[in-house]
Structure formats: C-alpha cells, structure tokens
Amino acid sequence: MNYKYEIVNYDKNVPAKILYCDLSSDTHKTELHWHREPEIVYVLEGLGECSHNGEMKDLPAGECMIFNSEDVHLVRPKMGYRANMIIIQLSFEYMRMFCKTIDSVIFDLHERPEHKDQICEILRQIANIDIDHDEYGVLKQISGVNLLYYTLLKYCTSLKRSANSFIIPKRDFSYAKTAIAYINENFKQEIPLNEISSVVNLSPSYFSKYFKSVTQVSFSEYLANLRLENALQDMLTKNSTVTAAAVENGFANVKSFITQCKKVYGYTPAQYKKHLLNR
CATH class of the missing domain: 1.10.10.60 (Homeodomain-like)
Structure with missing residues (x-):
C-alpha cells in the first residue's frame, strides 16, 4: 500500500485534469495518496469504493465524491466489481482568478443534496463528450468544466478558513x-x-x-x-x-x-x- 503526495499537471487547454477510468477489481488498487488540488469523482457504471481520510464508503453508479486539498484518499472498484469512472482534479490557480480566497475554501456536497445532483449531472455530461470524434468537443468540455467550477464555488463552499483560524480534522494524518x-x-x-x-x-x-x-x-x-x-x-x-x-x-x-x-x-x-x- 503506497501512500504518497502527488503533483497534478494540467492540460493547457482545459482548466482541470480529466481522467477516464474503466477498472476491474482484479487489479485491486491499494495506493492512498493526497495532493494540493481538490478532486471530484463520479461513477458512471459499476460499483466503486473510496477511502476518505480513513473512512471507507461505497460509490454506486450515479454517485459522486469530492476530496478537498490534502485529503488522504483512494478510489477503486469494489472487490468483485468493475467501475467506470470520471475523475476531475480542479485547479487552484484557475479558481483563484475568480475567488481570491480559494486557498481557504472547503467544498461540501453532503449538506446540499440538490446541488450535488447538479454536480453529478454536469460530470455525466462531461463524461459523454466525445472529443476523439468531435473536432470542437474540447469546447464543450471546457464549458462543462467551467459550469462545474461555477456550481461548486457558488453553492458548495461550506467553510472558509482565515489566516488566524484552523480546523481540527476528524483524524490527524500528519x-x-x-x-x-x-x-x-x-x-x-x-x-x-x-x-x-x-x-x-x-x-x-x-x-x-x-x-x-x-x-x-x-x-x-x-x-x-x-x-x-x-x-x-x-x-x-x-x-x-x-x-x-x-x-x-x-x-x-x-x-x-x-x-x-x-x-x-x-x-x-x-x-x-x-x-x-x-x-
């Protein structure tokens, strides 16, 4: 089980890193990791599971999960299943152009179920864009990613930390x-x-x-x-x-x-x- 810090690099055209994963539990991933950038995962088909700061949770098709900056996490198919997923790693630098305090923002989908449904629909639409056969598909992809940023920043920020305050995490991972x-x-x-x-x-x-x-x-x-x-x-x-x-x-x-x-x-x-x- 490899537990490591990751550096996320972005595509020069799209203001986020988009990963498409179709995985089988035959290659049962055990790697816990964390990175500075928030990450959001949506399961398109199958059954996945995630470890989020030490807590395991099933991710059925149609479900999404967001990991904030420095959250220790792992996403994989549940044992005995496949999982087709889209994973989007967000850019702090891009969000900072619109939200100067982005480094102190925490995203929370659990307290806003109606907006979580919106987020899931946006992710589903992004996943369905066929950029290989649509020469302008990347424009739709950029549009979808920007809508994702808008919805998260507008409706899903649950806590802003000032320079003088701090949050005691559920578990101390230091x-x-x-x-x-x-x-x-x-x-x-x-x-x-x-x-x-x-x-x-x-x-x-x-x-x-x-x-x-x-x-x-x-x-x-x-x-x-x-x-x-x-x-x-x-x-x-x-x-x-x-x-x-x-x-x-x-x-x-x-x-x-x-x-x-x-x-x-x-x-x-x-x-x-x-x-x-x-x-």
Missing part, C-alpha cells in the same frame, strides 16, 4: 504521512515496528493503535500490501520470477509472498499473473 513516506522509500528492506515508530517519535504500542485508527489497517498489513503490489507489478512488467519478485520487494521469503497474495486475491502469484494475462 504522523501517518510521515510514516508512510518513510515506508514507501524503504519497503524493500526490513522495517521493524521500533524503527518506524521512532521516525514519528511515538512509542511502538501507541503508533500501532494510531496507525490502524487512521488507515483502517495495521502497520504490518499495510507494509505487506505495498510489497505485494510492487512484487506483482514486477512479475507483470519485468517478467520476474516469483522468487525474485519476493526477495526484491522486501518479503522475508517466497512463502510470505504467496500467503499475502492468496489472502488479498485468492490466487498464488503465478496464478494471479496467469489470470490477468488470460482476461
């Missing part, structure tokens, strides 16, 4: 971000509990409880999932053997790699690779 950044750099080596807890200056027992409370998974499971994801990727992209993938990605032995793979996917690593290649 220690987790530091810890997982360290894990991400060092997962190929042994990382004892004493070592990772010292990175964030917490006792091992407190760190264990804290880590699970904010990520919904234990430190050991989190580390095993990160190693699993990278080991399987090596088998698929580098044609690594099971043994090489295990050793090069921090597993103590091949058996622990096989056990973790069967636990997550119900297959051995070799079976999992064959399953994906035969789809």
Whole structure:
C-alpha cells in the first residue's frame, strides 16, 4: 500500500485534469495518496469504493465524491466489481482568478443534496463528450468544466478558513504521512515496528493503535500490501520470477509472498499473473 503526495499537471487547454477510468477489481488498487488540488469523482457504471481520510464508503453508479486539498484518499472498484469512472482534479490557480480566497475554501456536497445532483449531472455530461470524434468537443468540455467550477464555488463552499483560524480534522494524518513516506522509500528492506515508530517519535504500542485508527489497517498489513503490489507489478512488467519478485520487494521469503497474495486475491502469484494475462 503506497501512500504518497502527488503533483497534478494540467492540460493547457482545459482548466482541470480529466481522467477516464474503466477498472476491474482484479487489479485491486491499494495506493492512498493526497495532493494540493481538490478532486471530484463520479461513477458512471459499476460499483466503486473510496477511502476518505480513513473512512471507507461505497460509490454506486450515479454517485459522486469530492476530496478537498490534502485529503488522504483512494478510489477503486469494489472487490468483485468493475467501475467506470470520471475523475476531475480542479485547479487552484484557475479558481483563484475568480475567488481570491480559494486557498481557504472547503467544498461540501453532503449538506446540499440538490446541488450535488447538479454536480453529478454536469460530470455525466462531461463524461459523454466525445472529443476523439468531435473536432470542437474540447469546447464543450471546457464549458462543462467551467459550469462545474461555477456550481461548486457558488453553492458548495461550506467553510472558509482565515489566516488566524484552523480546523481540527476528524483524524490527524500528519504522523501517518510521515510514516508512510518513510515506508514507501524503504519497503524493500526490513522495517521493524521500533524503527518506524521512532521516525514519528511515538512509542511502538501507541503508533500501532494510531496507525490502524487512521488507515483502517495495521502497520504490518499495510507494509505487506505495498510489497505485494510492487512484487506483482514486477512479475507483470519485468517478467520476474516469483522468487525474485519476493526477495526484491522486501518479503522475508517466497512463502510470505504467496500467503499475502492468496489472502488479498485468492490466487498464488503465478496464478494471479496467469489470470490477468488470460482476461
């Protein structure tokens, strides 16, 4: 499970980054991440799920979810399902031209269900624009994105933070971000509990409880999932053997790699690779 900060780059023509994803839970994403820019997700078909600051939620077709700046999140198909989604990452710099205090704005769709329906319809319309076969489709895309910005800024801002005020988040992710950044750099080596807890200056027992409370998974499971994801990727992209993938990605032995793979996917690593290649 990789938990990282991301930098978002934008298309020069469209004032947002638009991603179209048609995913299967066969490639069960475990990567938690955060970035400065707000992100909004809409499920077109299938069933997705998201982790939002440590809380899991199902995202059925027709449902959208917004993640504010620095929110730790993950969006993926629910296990056993596919999910066709559109993801739009908003631009602070663009919004600042119209809202000078954008850095202190929090978007909230839950308290405004009627406007959330509007947002979902705008996202559906953007997703249906065929820019590959319509030479002017990008103009419709720009129009839709601007309507999205307008609706969010006009109706969906729930809190503005001044320079003198602050919000206490539901969960404090500061220690987790530091810890997982360290894990991400060092997962190929042994990382004892004493070592990772010292990175964030917490006792091992407190760190264990804290880590699970904010990520919904234990430190050991989190580390095993990160190693699993990278080991399987090596088998698929580098044609690594099971043994090489295990050793090069921090597993103590091949058996622990096989056990973790069967636990997550119900297959051995070799079976999992064959399953994906035969789809």
